[in-house]
Amino acid sequence: MIQLIRGFKDILPGEAELWQEIERVSRDLFESFGFKEIRIPVMEKTELFARSIGEHTDIVEKEMYTFPDRKGDLITLRPEATASIVRSYVQHKMYAADPVRKFYTIGPMFRRERPQKGRYRQFYQINAEVIGVDAPYIDAQLIFLLATLLERLKVTDVAAHINSLGCPECRPAFREALTALLDGKKERLCEDCARRSGTNPLRVLDCKVPACREAMADAPSLLEYLCEGCKAHFDSVQRSLNRLGVPFVIDKKLVRGLDYYTRTTFEIQTGALGAQSAVAGGGRYDGLIKMLDGPDTPAIGFAIGLDRLAEIVGLRQADLEKKPRLFIAALGDACAEKAFDWICRLGLAGVHAEMDMADRSLKSQMKQADRCGADLVLILGESELASGSAVLRNMRTKEQAAVVIDDQTAARLLAHIQ
Incomplete structure (x- = not known):
């Protein structure tokens, strides 16, 4: 009997109705806030992800499904949606008519990770992206949108974590201080973090291995190195969230391993999934569009893990069965x-x-x-x-x-x- 590939799953009748309801609620909310659906291909040129995500990330080095086509060109099954959405924005010159765009997309992504609870090698994401707005209001609105969506889906035991990753002006000083600290602690780090310390040191802060967390307990905070512009931006995001009634935690160890993230970064974490606590996350990526040959345009977005979300929503499958x-x-x-x-x-x-x-x-x-x-x-x-x-x-x-x-x-x- 032929069985599923390891790390893939069938969405069977009964569960499919639950997914459809999550998608329906998501679409209704996004469209109420002016987002429009974009459908992007599941395959792209490998160069897109190598340039946008960064060649020294785990995704590009170890997790992508990459293969040559008949002409020898390298093709990759998309590991995330943001790079593809930006590629489409640039390729179709959407900025010419109006640089401000709000997109959402729902679909499968592919990464060859170790399968575990709520995580598969073909997994599904709900993405929302705003391009062309640098005001901190949009950062707060996206976090508010995410909190509202989870509330409508009756997700409990959640907390919003926020941080700032600074910008190209203030991050180098922090990176220098962090690298100096890591140089004296490599022997206490796990194999992955020891390797990352020289290529992608921010990822060490996010490691879940207890020994690494202990070793990095006295690590500097990026918030201490923010320039005046980044500090004012982050303060404004916090004030807006307070006015909107969105509770949050400032988490100085919340980082992003992808090279294109700047300033505000955020996650929604839950106690319902064990060690893999993040059900959604995102942040600002002001440099990505220029990196992919478009105009210098700010952007921000988030992704929700639909597989994980389906496990913790308060909706009952029996109530949704047709x-x-x-x-x-x-x-x-x-x-x-x-x-x-x-x-x-x-x-x-x-x-x-x-x-x-x-x-x-x-x-x-x-x-x-x-x-x-x-x-x-x-x-x-x-x-x-x-x-x-x-x-x-x-x-x-x-x-x-x-x-x-x-x-x-x-x-x-x-x-x-x-």
């Missing part, structure tokens, strides 16, 4: 023909109706109606066909109503259902 409104238990060929016509007409009218198509006994059909959770059952046999009347039973209340059998039966059933 069940037929009507089941027709038809006995005999003549009755089955009638039933078939009616369920097709009801389907066109937007009503989910089912019937048995295997010519089984009435007892078996009633069991099937019960299993599928139909609200109403119409029993149609030769006697009902001959008398021109059948009984429609409400499976919840046990109430019954007579339905005339003629050319207008489908319309009569529709009236009962509505």
